[in-house]
Amino acid sequence: MVRICTDSCVDINKNQIEENNIAVFPLAVILNDKEYLDGVNITPKEIFDYVGKTGQLPKTAARSIEDFKHFFEDLLASGDEVVYMGISSKLSSAYSYACQAKEEIGSDKLFIADSKSLSTGIGLLVLYACQLAKSGLSGKEISEKIKLQADYNQASFVVDKLDYLYKGGRCSAMARFGANLLKIKPRLELVDGKIENTGKYMGKFNSVIYKYIDDMLRLHNKPRRELCFITHTCQDEDFVKDVVEYVKGKNIFDEVVSSVAGSTISCHCGENTLGILYLLEEQITN
Numbered sequence: 363m364v365r366i367c368t369d370s371c372v373d374i375n376k377n378q379i380e381e382n383n384i385a386v387f388p389l390a391v392i393l394n395d396k397e398y399l400d401g402v403n404i405t406p407k408e409i410f411d412y413v414g415k416t417g418q419l420p421k422t423a424a425r426s427i428e429d430f431k432h433f434f435e436d437l438l439a440s441g442d443e444v445v446y447m448g449i450s451s452k453l454s455s456a457y458s459y460a461c462q463a464k465e466e467i468g469s470d471k472l473f474i475a476d477s478k479s480l481s482t483g484i485g486l487l488v489l490y491a492c493q494l495a496k497s498g499l500s501g502k503e504i505s506e507k508i509k510l511q512a513d514y515n516q517a518s519f520v521v522d523k524l525d526y527l528y529k530g531g532r533c534s535a536m537a538r539f540g541a542n543l544l545k546i547k548p549r550l551e552l553v554d555g556k557i558e559n560t561g562k563y564m565g566k567f568n569s570v571i572y573k574y575i576d577d578m579l580r581l582h583n584k585p586r587r588e589l590c591f592i593t594h595t596c597q598d599e600d601f602v603k604d605v606v607e608y609v610k611g612k613n614i615f616d617e618v619v620s621s622v623a624g625s626t627i628s629c630h631c632g633e634n635t636l637g638i639l640y641l642l643e644e645q646i647t648n
Contacts, residue, residue: 364495364504365437366488369448369456370400371626373593374485375619382492387433387448389456390423391625397423398625406595406628413632420629424456430463438469443501447475447487447508449626452555473505476512478555481627482591482639483517489589490641514642516582518551518560519593520574522567522634549574567634568601572608575638579614586641590615594636595623602636609638 367385388399398404451457549561563570
C-alpha cells in the first residue's frame with residue numbers, strides 16, 4: 363500500500379481528504395507571538411479579524427525537522443510506503459525540512475516530491491497521486507509521475523487589494539496606493555514554483571474575475587479534463603457559486619469544485635482572492 367500525504371496548504375475539501383485517506387501535516391501560523399496550527403486551531407476568519415483589529419500581518423512557518431520526522435515515522439509505522447508533496451520548495455522551507463527529515467529517518471519507503479505549487483495546485487497533484495496509488499503504482503513510481511506533472515499545472519489567483527501583500531513586504535507602499543486607487547487587481551501565477559505577477563485587471567473584483575478566467579483558459583488551453591478548482595477567500599458565497607457555474611458552462615472540465623483557502627494562503631493574500639486551478643496536458647510556456 364502507498365499512503366499519500368501533504369501539508370495544510372493543500373486547500374482541498376475535507377471530504378476529499380477523508381475519502382482518499384490523505385494525511386495532512388499542519389503548517390504553523392503565528393499571531394501575536396503565539397503559534398497555531400493551520401486547519402487545527404486557527405481559521406482564516408480569525409486571521410482576517412486579527413489583521414482588521416491590529417493592522418499586523420500574521421507570520422507563517424514550516425515547523426521543525428523533528429515535527430516532520432514524527433509525522434513521517436507515524437505513517438511509516440503501518441508498513442506502507444509514503445509519498446509526500448507540499449508547498450513549493452521556492453515558497454517555503456517546508457520542502458527542505460521534509461527532505462532533511464527523510465535523510466535522518468533513512469527509510470527507502472519514504473518519497474518526497476516538489477509540487478512547485480501551492481493551495482489546490484498542490485491538491486490537484488495530491489488527488490492525482492491518490493489515483494495512481496489506487497491503480498497499484500509503487501511509491502517511487504508515483505513520486506516520479508508527480509515530479510513530471512508538477513510542470514503541467516496551472517495555478518493562479520486574482521487579488522482584490524494589495525494590503526496583505528504590502529504588509530508582508532511583497533509590494534511597495536506606492537504600488538499598493540496606486541492599485542487600490544485605480545482599482546487594479548493583480549494576477550498572480552505560479553511559474554516554475556515561484557509566484558509572479560503576470561497581468562492586471564481594472565475594475566471591481568467581482569467583474570474582472572470573469573475576464574481573468576477567460577484569459578487563463580485561453581492562455582493554458584490544454585487542460586486535463588478531470589477536475590478544476592475555484593479556490594477563494596471570498597465572503598460572498600453567491601458570487602463564488604456564479605463563478606463555478608460560469609466555468610461549468612464552458613464544458614471543459616468533468617468536475618468544477620469550489621474550495622476555501624486555508625489559513626496559510628489567507629495570511630498572504632487576504633480577503634477577496636480567487637483563483638482557477640487545473641492540471642495541464644502540456645507544459646506551461648509564458
